[in-house]
Amino acid sequence: MAKILVLHGPNLNLLGTRETEHYGHTSLNDINTLLQAQATAAGHSLTCQQSQSESTLIDTLHQAKTDNTDFLIFNPAAFTHTSVALRDAMLAIAIPFIEVHLSNPYQREPFRQHSYFSDIAKGVISGLGVQSYQLALTAAMQQIATHANQTTSS
Numbered sequence: 001m002a003k004i005l006v007l008h009g010p011n012l013n014l015l016g017t018r019e020t021e022h023y024g025h026t027s028l029n030d031i032n033t034l035l036q037a038q039a040t041a042a043g044h045s046l047t048c049q050q051s052q053s054e055s056t057l058i059d060t061l062h063q064a065k066t067d068n069t070d071f072l073i074f075n076p077a078a079f080t081h082t083s084v085a086l087r088d089a090m091l092a093i094a095i096p097f098i099e100v101h102l103s104n105p106y107q108r109e110p111f112r113q114h115s116y117f118s119d120i121a122k123g124v125i126s127g128l129g130v131q132s133y134q135l136a137l138t139a140a141m142q143q144i145a146t147h148a149n150q151t152t153s154s
């Protein structure tokens with residue numbers, strides 16, 4: 001059983017009502033419930049956290065290292081485009097992660113087209129709404145299984 005953490009950045013608590021043309025009608029709670037069911041069915045433990053605060057997100061990442069979290073799914077939201085501090089936290093903890101976005105930043109304003117995370121992520125999934133998270137979790141679980149097989153066969 002692997003430990004997976006899904007971390008959501010600022011304003012994502014408003015999903016379902018916030019700019020629905022970009023982010024859809026599904027609430028954060030509903031997304032978390034779907035992901036938890038998907039992970040549990042595969043025998044993994046998954047927790048979800050959301051914060052508006054860069055410092056809380058950094059503390060959560062440090063704690064993930066202490067807790068031996070195996071994999072992260074991270075939607076840094078607006079911090080995607082601004083936060084060197086969160087990037088540094090990701091590099092410091094060195095837990096593999098997939099960067100997720102509900103919307104496709106490349107179809108939006110130019111300032112959304114730079115991410116501080118994409119070059120250090122295992123992968124990036126964006127533009128598919130809730131499915132971005134579901135596909136990220138599917139990929140994360142495959143990555144975990146591949147890593148586990150490599151560890152046992154070496």
Ligand code: DQA
Nearest residue numbers: 076077078100101102103112
């Ligand atoms: C987002 C895209 C970001 O540009 C934006 O600031 C968000 C959400 C997404 O999921 O599409 O808050 O990360």
